[in-house]
Amino acid sequence: MTTAKTLEILDTVERLSSDMLGRFENLTQADWEAPSRCHMWSVKDVGSHMAMAFGFYLNMVTRSIEGNEMPPEGRPDPGIANAKSFADRLASRAIEISENDLTTPKALMDRLSELESSLLATWRSLSDEQWDLPAYHPVNQVSPRGLLHWKLLETSIHCWDALNALDHSYVVDREAAVLLREVWKSSNINRWFTTPDPDQVDPVTLDIDLRDAPGLRIISQRGNLEIIDRPEDQSDADAVISTDPSLFALLVTARANLETAIEEGRASVAGDRNAVRWFNNWFQGA
Template sequence: MTNSPIVDDLVRASAVMGGMIDRIAGDQWTAPTPCTEWSVRDVVSHLVEVNLVFVAMFEEGPMPDRAADCLGADPAGAHRRSAAALLAAAVLPEALERSSSSWVDVAAGAVRLQWRVADLIVHGWDLAQATGVAAEWPDYLVEQSLAFARAQLPAPSRAGRFADPQPIRDDAPALERLVAFTGLPVPWTP
């Protein structure tokens, strides 16, 4: 592992997500997901695109062409390559301390990685719902992501980023509470 707990968390979350994507069957790529406008392929494309955007931020390089097909004929391979590139960029000197701006905010690299981990977990749930491919997220990582999202997303700042939180039992599993907090209905029915 690394000297940084958040990079270690990203390594774990990326490994879980990569394992899920590797198990998506060929006929599942067009299946609908809880992200109502996205198919399974669209969710994976989003994951790869965000990895590449973060690489550009950490390397202080040009942003990727968001209109380009970043998956090609090998979505799982594209995800593996983008996850590896993100991990390499995250350990560059000062990458975690340096702030960068996006259409959403200005944030330090470490905060961006916390969002990345939470995003991987939420979209892992999306993919599991759409494909039936299960994932074993470390409990501490889910709890940590839920606490982080709650602290970072007060109601007025959600606009354009997430839908309103959905109703969920207080004693529901942390993963379901995280997903509901980000605006997705639990349970989800295609």
């Protein structure tokens, strides 16, 4: 069904998309060619990756509505991919698109504008029953609702990758960062950016204090990592990491380093500091 949370995320994605296109429209040729926050990618390469991802989401939502949740030809079965295993493939594909397909900023902007419009119209046209139809994604089988969550993640983080490289004051949108809690908790999505450590035998529980937003709890044991809502009883947490939702989005996707954030006063830790050292092992990039 179409929940209030889904509509909130959809409205936020639409606002982020409009803001993204407006900011991209004002970039100069030198801006497009500048290095982004993503290793090996220019700002334009980030845009090309977003166009590739958004086209994929549109295709998968359309196939889901048609009753087809099978992998497209040449795609792996769901449940195989994660950021580490796909990093080189995605990096080279974005550069290839940037150099051979979307060769000019205008071509990229036209493609992004068309995809944003089609995606938003498709999601807004879904009936209550269609939101939870099975849909393909290489990380895990999801749904049109799950693909909307992926879109929130991609737009929020990759806009930061591109725009913060040009303007250091640009931060992950706070409203989007709070809504990304749904992504961090989703076992169908979070295997993309988590790297459980099989050598970690003793259980570790870290609570995440997101200040005026609801917190999270990360539980890790014997190679299994779970992210849930922070419970009312917080006495069994080994440590508590306090930060704001926008910075946490960068920490969990390895755009920012926790130890550095603590040194700079942008995050703090209470409890067992030794337990916190696992954080950077678990979150190595997305």
